[in-house]
Amino acid sequence: MRSAKDFFTPLAVGAPAPVREVPARPSRMIHFFDPSNEKMAAKIPAMVGTVDVLLGNLEDAVKADNKEAARLGLVAIAKATDFGDATQLWTRVNSLDSPWVLDDFTTLVTEIGDKLDVIMVPKVQGPEDIHYVDRLLAQLEARAGLTRPILVHAILETARGVANVEAIAGASPRMQGISLGPADLAADRRMKTTRVGGGHPGYLVREDPGIEGINGPRGTFQQDLWHYTIARMVDACAMHGIFPFYGPFGDIKDVVACEDQFRNAFLLGCVGAWSLHPAQIAIAKKVFSPSAADVAHARRVKAAMGDGTGAVMLDGKMEDDASLKQCLVILALAEQLSASDPELASLYAEAPAGPDGASAGVSA
Ligand SMILES: CC(C)(COP(=O)(O)OP(=O)(O)OC[C@H]1O[C@@H](n2cnc3c(N)ncnc32)[C@H](O)[C@@H]1OP(=O)(O)O)[C@@H](O)C(=O)NCCC(=O)NCCSC(=O)C[C@H](O)C(=O)O
Numbered sequence: 468m469r470s471a472k473d474f475f476t477p478l479a480v481g482a483p484a485p486v487r488e489v490p491a492r493p494s495r496m497i498h499f500f501d502p503s504n505e506k507m508a509a510k511i512p513a514m515v516g517t518v519d520v521l522l523g524n525l526e527d528a529v530k531a532d533n534k535e536a537a538r539l540g541l542v543a544i545a546k547a548t549d550f551g552d553a554t555q556l557w558t559r560v561n562s563l564d565s566p567w568v569l570d571d572f573t574t575l576v577t578e579i580g581d582k583l584d585v586i587m588v589p590k591v592q593g594p595e596d597i598h599y600v601d602r603l604l605a606q607l608e609a610r611a612g613l614t615r616p617i618l619v620h621a622i623l624e625t626a627r628g629v630a631n632v633e634a635i636a637g638a639s640p641r642m643q644g645i646s647l648g649p650a651d652l653a654a655d656r657r658m659k660t661t662r663v664g665g666g667h668p669g670y671l672v673r674e675d676p677g678i679e680g681i682n683g684p685r686g687t688f689q690q691d692l693w694h695y696t697i698a699r700m701v702d703a704c705a706m707h708g709i710f711p712f713y714g715p716f717g718d719i720k721d722v723v724a725c726e727d728q729f730r731n732a733f734l735l736g737c738v739g740a741w742s743l744h745p746a747q748i749a750i751a752k753k754v755f756s757p758s759a760a761d762v763a764h765a766r767r768v769k770a771a772m773g774d775g776t777g778a779v780m781l782d783g784k785m786e787d788d789a790s791l792k793q794c795l796v797i798l799a800l801a802e803q804l805s806a807s808d809p810e811l812a813s814l815y816a817e818a819p820a821g822p823d824g825a826s827a828g829v830s831a
């Protein structure tokens with residue numbers, strides 16, 4: 468582990484200086500596409516400006532025979548496309564133990580390193596994986612003459628990764644964020660689910676028996692399989708000043724449950740989720756943008772709190788320094804999103820304040 472003194476020293480002669488603060492750019496949806504799929508790839512240029520992040524996926528969901536085509540397809544798309552300021556370009560490389568990953572890193576950094584904002588690394592087990600990627604990227608960046616460091620995003624999809632999540636989050640100044648990878652994580656933990664994210668009807672608690680005893684009618688309440696992991700990931704990310712994300716929701720047709728899963732993640736502190744299909748883009752945009760009512764309420768609390776100390780009553784509720792801080796989180800996010808989204812900017816400008824605010828994300 469590097470000492471605090473040399474944490475920000477470049478890891479190769481000639482590599483760009485590491486960032487001191489991870490840029491907070493809108494990342495409500497990380498939109499996955501397979502660059503070896505011609506139909507999908509053809510749609511990518513038109514999606515620039517409509518999504519926060521476009522991610523050329525090289526790992527799972529890309530057939531083994533298409534790995535090279537996907538890598539070269541991503542190079543071609545990146546070279547031919549101007550991503551502007553509103554859309555970031557990310558990639559997910561193959562896992563560090565795969566036969567493809569070294570070529571992924573060398574080709575992508577050399578050919579399109581100046582266009583790539585973030586490299587997502589799957590199945591990260593511990594800080595040693597990030598240290599390896601950190602050094603390799605510095606060497607490749609130096610050789611390519613890059614002036615801006617490429618950031619790194621880890622996917623939490625092994626039990627060991629979850630056990631090491633705090634160390635992973637703080638392993639390098641390149642760390643941009645962490646996503647939950649529920650499908651691989653479920654397999655690694657030997658959970659008995661077969662889905663890509665989302666809940667399970669069997670994971671529930673049952674109401675205590677009523678007057679008719681244990682065989683009488685009793686309600687059940689489905690529980691969230693991912694609460695523990697997301698909460699732990701959020702804390703690790705907040706502690707290190709990086710960003711947490713929910714990952715994939717595989718039931719593309721179930722837009723309602725997708726929205727619920729995304730909203731749980733938003734309320735717990737995540738800044739975005741993956742979209743696997745165009746239908747999930749609008750869901751992520753809606754959920755990960757604060758609602759107009761929440762923004763209006765946050766403004767009212769801010770105004771009522773004056774210098775930010777003490778306690779006041781607003782609509783029958785106590786507001787103080789700590790509720791103000793939560794409101795400031797909402798306002799900072801609204802301001803950041805408004806800067807690149809004129810529709811949201813005007814929605815927030817006109818937002819009427821309800822008597823008691825409204826639940827986050829519901830009516831944006
Ligand atoms: C899920 C899909 C396989 C569905 O594809 P398809 O059957 O083609 O869907 P549609 O017919 O509804 O598609 C309509 C049109 O939209 C285009 N399309 C589909 N998906 C995308 C996309 N992601 N980006 C851009 N365009 C897209 C189709 O080509 C159709 O076009 P047209 O015929 O001209 O109208 C497919 O969506 C898909 O493969 N999505 C990505 C899947 C993926 O990336 N999976 C990996 C991430 S999840 C994961 O890895 C698990 C995680 O790591 C963990 O461990 O938890």
Ligand SMILES: [Mg+2]
Binds near residue numbers: 527624650651
């Ligand atoms: Mg996975």
